[in-house]
Amino acid sequence: MSVKAPTPTKSQIDELRNLFNEKYEQSPPAVPFHYRDLERIRDGDKWLTRFLEMYDLNTQTSIEKLWETCIWRQQFGTNELNENNLVKEYLHDGVVFAHNKDVDGKALLIFRTKLHVKGTKNMDEVIRVVVYWIERIHRETDLDQMTIFFDMAGTGVTNMDMEFVKRIIETFKLYYPNALNYILIFEMAWVLNAAFKIIKGFLPAKALEILKMISKKDINQYIDKANCLASWGGNDLYEFKFVPEQLKRPTTLTVKSNGALPSEPTSPDSPNEKKVHFANNNRMYAGSEMPECERGYQTLDPMSTMLRISPNDNIYFNRGENSESIIELTCIGKQAITYKIQTTSPEKFRVRPRCGYLAPSETVSVNLMLKQDYHLGESPKDKFLVMCMPAPVGIEPSQQSMSEAWKMKPQNGNDVEQHRLTCNYRSSASAASTPGTCACGKITVFNGGPDEGFSSTKSTNTSDLSTQAKHLESQLRFTQILQCITLVFLLGLCVAVVYLLKTQLNHLPGCIGDEECSVSANCQSRNL
Known part of the structure; x- marks a missing residue:
């Protein structure tokens, strides 16, 4: 059943594609979009159709949302998500997985909410696992719709994480238009009715049409008995065990030197174009822009990047005044590099040194201080961007010289490497660990210029959404107390x-x- 939406014509789809191509040619993004996303737009109609359906054939709105989605996918790294760069504990715990299909033949994305305990996991990493499963289903079904199945049997108040549910809904709402066939809520306990009313408020109007509350009695209206797990009253005895995805062979895309999307296939010998190769789903340097010491084609994995950062994922600060943290930068390439550090909140942090020079195998410690009277955001929105590039030849290796070199360097150059780090307060678990280490051991690397999220002037609704979610959670707790x-x-x-x-x-x-006693006494007195 999917959301009822008008069907776009071929001409409307072509119009949306042409608008995107024109925008990409005339105003290319700071960091080129992923080649797979460009192929979806250039060679297929299905993805474009989803946007037109979602936004009622409004081409202008569709192009805006498509562009925003491509930016998010590039920043989030959706096409690079795989079992090697996700937290394996979250991938193997069975909270979310894909298995079987609904009555319409759409893949089931199953959430077993009783296995999720609020506040025990890194929410950003959990959402990365969710997006991985969405992307995996889309790869296996050629962008077909799917059905979300919330298995709430045995779910209690401790399992009901409003922030988790809200972020799942927002991910589909903003970046996966008209991707759902059904939203099925299975065996929800009555004590969670108040929470469910709040969740319905997060959903767009169209999603309410496909939202169904079901139990064992009527589940077969939506999922055949053969595809129902035994715990749902079906015949499938499946027990979740993670199986790595069988990926198709990587492809090659020709991209113009200015990052523009080619409208027609072109010759690899064309002087105005550079050939960008991809392998193992990792982005490469463009061959003509790569440092001479690293010519050829090189993947951006931890063994072949120019810079290693420790810690390489999260930076932890203590709560209190003038909290400090230290990161270590190590040049692991064969050529000297220069680095530069930026932050989303320059008013909050003091960074020393902010830029500098590193010879091969050299390490430098950088002090990051959270200034007095400032606090980290409630959600992990305070971040650092560490950029590096080959050091210019014949220049003095001083901080001032490196700063001047960065001013002259376009930050969207193909030889600029980027690492993103998220700021968090140190919890009891992280405090027990050694600073400078990361449990997941993951490096997130991007080539190109800084994304829009690192602009200090960018407005965001994250804090407002967090405040609203907290308010709704307090209302839920009050409702639960009132019910008791x-x-x-x-x-x-x-x-x-x-x-x-x-x-x-x-x-x-x-x-x-x-x-009877009084009546008997009266009778006896009369006889006398």
Whole structure:
């Protein structure tokens, strides 16, 4: 059943594609979009159709949302997500996985909510796992729709994570238009009714049409018994065990030197174009822009990047005044490099040194200080961007010279390497670990210029959404307390009613006996 949407014509799809190509030619993004996303737009109609359906054939809105989605996918690294760069614990715990199909033949994305405990996981990493499964389903089904199945059997209040559900909904709402066939809520306990009302408020109007509350009695209206797990009352005895995806062979895309999308296939010998190779889903340097010491084609994995950062994922600060953290930068290439550090919140942090020079195998420690009277955002929105590039030849290796070199360097150059680090407060678990290490051991690397998220002037609604979610959670807790009080009151009232009835029943036989005794006494007196 999917959301009822108008079907775009071929001319409308072509118009959307042409608008995208024109925009990409005239105003290319700071960092070129991923080649797979460009192929979806250039060679296929299905993805473009989804946007037109979602936005009621409004071409202007569709092109805006398509462009925003491509930016998000490039920043999030959706096409690079695989079992090697995800937290394996989250990937193997069975909270989210894909298995079987619904009655319409659409893949099931299953959430077993009773296995999720609020506050015990890194939410960003959990969402990365969710996006991985969405992308995997799309790769296996050629962008076909899917059905979300929330298995809420046995789910209690501790498992009900409003932030988790909200972020899942927002991900589909913003970046996967008209991707759902059904949203199925299975065996939800009555105590979670208040939470469900809040969740419905997050959903767009069109999603409410496909939202279904189901139980074992009516589940077969949406999923055949053969495809139902045994715990749902079906015949499938499947037990989740993660199986790595079988990926197709990588492809090659020709991209113009200015990052523009070619409208027609071109010759690799064309002087105005550079050939960009891809392998193992990692982005490469463009051959003509690569440092001479690293010519050829090189993947951006931890063994072949120019810079190694420790810690390489999260930076932890203590709560309190002038909290400090230290990161170590090591040049691991064969050529000297220069580095530069930026932050999304320059007013909050003091960075020393902010830029510098590193010879091969050299390491430098960088102090990051959270200034007094400033605090990290409630959600991990404070981030650092560490960029590096080959050091210019014949220039003095001083901080001032490196700073001047960065001013002259376009930050969207193909030889600029980027690492992104997220700021968090140190919890008891992270405090016990050694600073400078990361549990996941992952490096997130991007080539090109800084994304829009590192602009200090960029406005965001993240704090507002977090505040709203907290307010809704407090309302949920109050509603749950009120329900418990009401239940206790009803139980007390029932006990009182039973006691009164029992008292009345015990009193009635006594009254009848008294009347019989009085009648008998009167009769005896008359006989006398």
